[in-house]
Amino acid sequence: xxxxxxxxxxxxxxxxxxxxxxxxxxxxxxxxxxxxxxxxxxxxxxxxxxxxxxxxxxxxxxxxxxxxxxxxxxxxxxxxxxxxxxxxxxxxxxxxxxxxxxxxxxxxxxxxxxxxxxxxxxxxxxxxxxxxxxxxxxxxxxxxxxxxxxxxxxxxxxxxxxxxxxxxxxxxxxxxxxxxxxxxxxxxxxxxxxxxxxxxxxxxxxxxxxxxxxxxxxxxxxxxxxxxxxxxxxxxxxxxxxxxxxxxxxxxxxxxxxxxxxxxxxxxxxxxxxxxxxxxxxxxxxxxxxxxxxxxxxxxxxxxxxxxxxxxxxxxxxxxxxxxxxxxxxxxxxxxx
Amino acid sequence: xxxxxxxxxxxxxxxxxxxxxxxxxxxxxxxxxxxxxxxxxxxxxxxxxxxxxxxxxxxxxxxxxxxxxxxxxxxxxxxxxxxxxxxxxxxxxxxxxxxxxxxxxxxxxxxxxxxxxxxxxxxxxxxxxxxxxxxxxxxxxxxxxxxxxxxxxxxxxxxxxxxxxxxxxxxxxxxxxxxxxxxxxxxxxxxxxxxxxxxxxxxxxxxxxxxxxxxxxxxxxxxxxxxxxxxxxxxxxxxxxxxxxxxxxxxxxxxxxxxxxxxxxxxxxxxxxxxxxxxxxxxxxxxxxxxxxxxxxxxxxxxxxxxxxxxxxxxxxxxxxxxxxxxxxxxxxxxxxxxxxxxxxxxxxxxxxxxxxxxxxxxxxxxxxxxxxxxxxxxxxxxxxxxxxxxxxxxxxxxxxxxxxxxxxxxxxxxxxxxxxxxxxxxxxxxxxxxxxxxxxxxxxxxxxxxxxxxxxxxxxxxxxxxxxxxxxxxxxxxxxxxxxxxxxxxxxxxxxxxxxxxxxxxxxxxxxxxxxxxxxxxxxxxxx
Numbered sequence: 001x002x003x004x005x006x007x008x009x010x011x012x013x014x015x016x017x018x019x020x021x022x023x024x025x026x027x028x029x030x031x032x033x034x035x036x037x038x039x040x041x042x043x044x045x046x047x048x049x050x051x052x053x054x055x056x057x058x059x060x061x062x063x064x065x066x067x068x069x070x071x072x073x074x075x076x077x078x079x080x081x082x083x084x085x086x087x088x089x090x091x092x093x094x095x096x097x098x099x100x101x102x103x104x105x106x107x108x109x110x111x112x113x114x115x116x117x118x119x120x121x122x123x124x125x126x127x128x129x130x131x132x133x134x135x136x137x138x139x140x141x142x143x144x145x146x147x148x149x150x151x152x153x154x155x156x157x158x159x160x161x162x163x164x165x166x167x168x169x170x171x172x173x174x175x176x177x178x179x180x181x182x183x184x185x186x187x188x189x190x191x192x193x194x195x196x197x198x199x200x201x202x203x204x205x206x207x208x209x210x211x212x213x214x215x216x217x218x219x220x221x222x223x224x225x226x227x228x229x230x231x232x233x234x235x236x237x238x239x240x241x242x243x244x245x246x247x248x249x250x251x252x253x254x255x256x257x258x259x260x261x262x263x264x265x266x267x268x269x270x271x272x273x274x275x276x277x278x279x280x281x282x283x284x285x286x287x288x289x290x291x292x293x294x295x296x297x298x299x300x301x302x303x304x305x306x307x308x309x310x311x312x313x314x315x316x317x318x319x320x321x322x323x324x325x326x327x328x329x330x331x332x333x334x335x336x337x
Numbered sequence: 338x339x340x341x342x343x344x345x346x347x348x349x350x351x352x353x354x355x356x357x358x359x360x361x362x363x364x365x366x367x368x369x370x371x372x373x374x375x376x377x378x379x380x381x382x383x384x385x386x387x388x389x390x391x392x393x394x395x396x397x398x399x400x401x402x403x404x405x406x407x408x409x410x411x412x413x414x415x416x417x418x419x420x421x422x423x424x425x426x427x428x429x430x431x432x433x434x435x436x437x438x439x440x441x442x443x444x445x446x447x448x449x450x451x452x453x454x455x456x457x458x459x460x461x462x463x464x465x466x467x468x469x470x471x472x473x474x475x476x477x478x479x480x481x482x483x484x485x486x487x488x489x490x491x492x493x494x495x496x497x498x499x500x501x502x503x504x505x506x507x508x509x510x511x512x513x514x515x516x517x518x519x520x521x522x523x524x525x526x527x528x529x530x531x532x533x534x535x536x537x538x539x540x541x542x543x544x545x546x547x548x549x550x551x552x553x554x555x556x557x558x559x560x561x562x563x564x565x566x567x568x569x570x571x572x573x574x575x576x577x578x579x580x581x582x583x584x585x586x587x588x589x590x591x592x593x594x595x596x597x598x599x600x601x602x603x604x605x606x607x608x609x610x611x612x613x614x615x616x617x618x619x620x621x622x623x624x625x626x627x628x629x630x631x632x633x634x635x636x637x638x639x640x641x642x643x644x645x646x647x648x649x650x651x652x653x654x655x656x657x658x659x660x661x662x663x664x665x666x667x668x669x670x671x672x673x674x675x676x677x678x679x680x681x682x683x684x685x686x687x688x689x690x691x692x693x694x695x696x697x698x699x700x701x702x703x704x705x706x707x708x709x710x711x712x713x714x715x716x717x718x719x720x721x722x723x724x725x726x727x728x729x730x731x732x733x734x735x736x737x738x739x740x741x742x743x744x745x746x747x748x749x750x751x752x753x754x755x756x757x758x759x760x761x762x763x764x765x766x767x768x769x770x771x772x773x774x775x776x777x778x779x780x781x782x783x784x785x786x787x788x789x790x791x792x793x794x795x796x797x798x799x800x801x802x803x804x805x806x807x808x809x810x811x812x813x814x815x816x817x818x819x820x821x822x823x824x825x826x827x828x829x830x831x832x833x834x835x836x837x838x839x840x841x842x843x844x845x846x847x848x849x850x851x852x853x854x855x856x857x858x859x860x861x862x863x864x865x866x
Contacts (some may be wrong), residue, residue: 205720206716207712210705210712
């Protein structure tokens, strides 16, 4: 990532060498980057859609990037949880999204003046859910898989009971914002890129981010180097909850209002994009650029499946096969732990 | 064998084994007669465990022969199933599967237990031994291993090695078998061994409880630096004679200062102890018999924690780390261990010799590994400054003479260089206290000397250094040495009065005692998490 590149440039070995690294070496560095297979896969499917459907490439990618942004936002939280290691995984994200969507839409009630309050309520609800997961996992000692699923089921029940009495409508301005374009450029897609860049900087260029990766590699070593593994891991679950809450309200705005199945497809997709992007499922290395490409890839894959009018079964088979191919490409010595 | 009754059960001739640059066993020879109980004594790292593993064929030696029951084999051959030769081994580290039941565990050792009722058959074999070896043991057939106390687990291990099975035991090797057993269990255990010895079973025991060896065994071999240096008849041996052999014998071999008569000074630092500096660490000790004592460590001192492995040094060192403040000069509430209350003024950095688990971050390059503990001072407006990070890393590359590029993956470095990088990580913090847990484990001699020089310079600059080492030789770099036994500090040795012999004599002390943190690093790991 960016910090690695910077360090390469400032390292003494490099500066003492005469001249600059050759173009070939630079290309090799890019090809070896763990995010590369996700970008290649993304571009391949994009082009395939253009060829098969004869659709405009620009419209395809700009629509894809908008829809992928929801996945990027949830996926970033998931990436932090996976990167802190110790079997970290957050299965509650889909339930957090749905509940947050209902809460936010009730607050907004179709009024633009309530947008800030609505988003705030959604994010805070998500942070709270993440905090409960963190307590169950880090202080009660439940395995992450079970802890987050338990929280998710709790939230699902709350949503079922609570949603019966609520008719929420998203604020129209927020709905327009998620679909607005300047020429061919989707504004919401740009927001997704900005969020991804911000979190890439947090992960790679702050001491908090370094601790996240360190704890994911060797929690005992980190504890002997002045980091507190339990606190770092707990923070990742809280972050993941907050991101899922944000994604929930935005998705509700995009689709006009909340629904009970709103988040369900994001539970496993959020995990898939983390792995597709070159992050290690065992923790210790998070790649946010790859996650972004992975999210666009998955979104375009659905588009491709839809336009080829294949039956649902075949769509899943093709999706699965493509994911296997990307992961096979992404295998490198560092990933084998 | 035609004349098995007169033959020696085990003859070891000229066995050597080298691990990397360390000669773990050096031309060792000994014999064990049929129906004889013998002991092997020696300090940590003397090569006891290695020679026993070559005997039972777990590891292949580099040279020599091992003759079991008259059948010779080259020591360079490993043996897949030593139990088929009638050789059974109980290792020092408890090695039972925690999730198995007692009867299932017995079935692992009892190859005769087959068929549908294998559990009951195996249990009957085990119980026959258990009832005799440890009367009133109170172990149930259906208990799961992890529910049992360490003492009961040790009983099961000891008893399992005497199960008849398909090949009856001929030679049983017991590595610290009684470390968790109380006096009465130990007595009945040895009574059982003597009874089986009368049937012709031979036993080799290693233990740090020297009195046990003298009371119950016939002969004792003493090892030091991989060599079998002395053979003593238990009837005439005394604790002092064994300790003397463990400590002094080696001085006959190549040592830098030939001073065999008085023993080598462990500490070569003649300067008077620091008595005027401010107290940085205070250990308030309460021993099992109710005595209390305070130990103070002052700014700029180098303190060694010595003693036998697992006697509380690690617990005390980690307590110092946990009691340290987050920032220089800060305070925190004291941390308690079983025998100590530790209070610290200032912050600390920790270097572990257990690089793989407690040291390196394997996915990162060397630079990120070194800067990790110092990120706070490399950050501006929340972001790490690459230029400052690079400068810090380069500074420590040159100060420690680390070879290669900071962008090399840490895992591509040799063990010694990785250790230097970890020293750099801890020293770069510039903390008030530097804590070292066996920092030169597996490091070659040249790097060791560099590390010692570096530590002296750090101490001269006012950093306080607390150093736990399993190598007594290393403690000569300390101003004062605290000797631990059974969890408490039994003596502090200053400067030249800290000889290697004094440390060894004090570590074994007056009475045989139980190991405290036998599972040491594991317990400690939990406590830090």
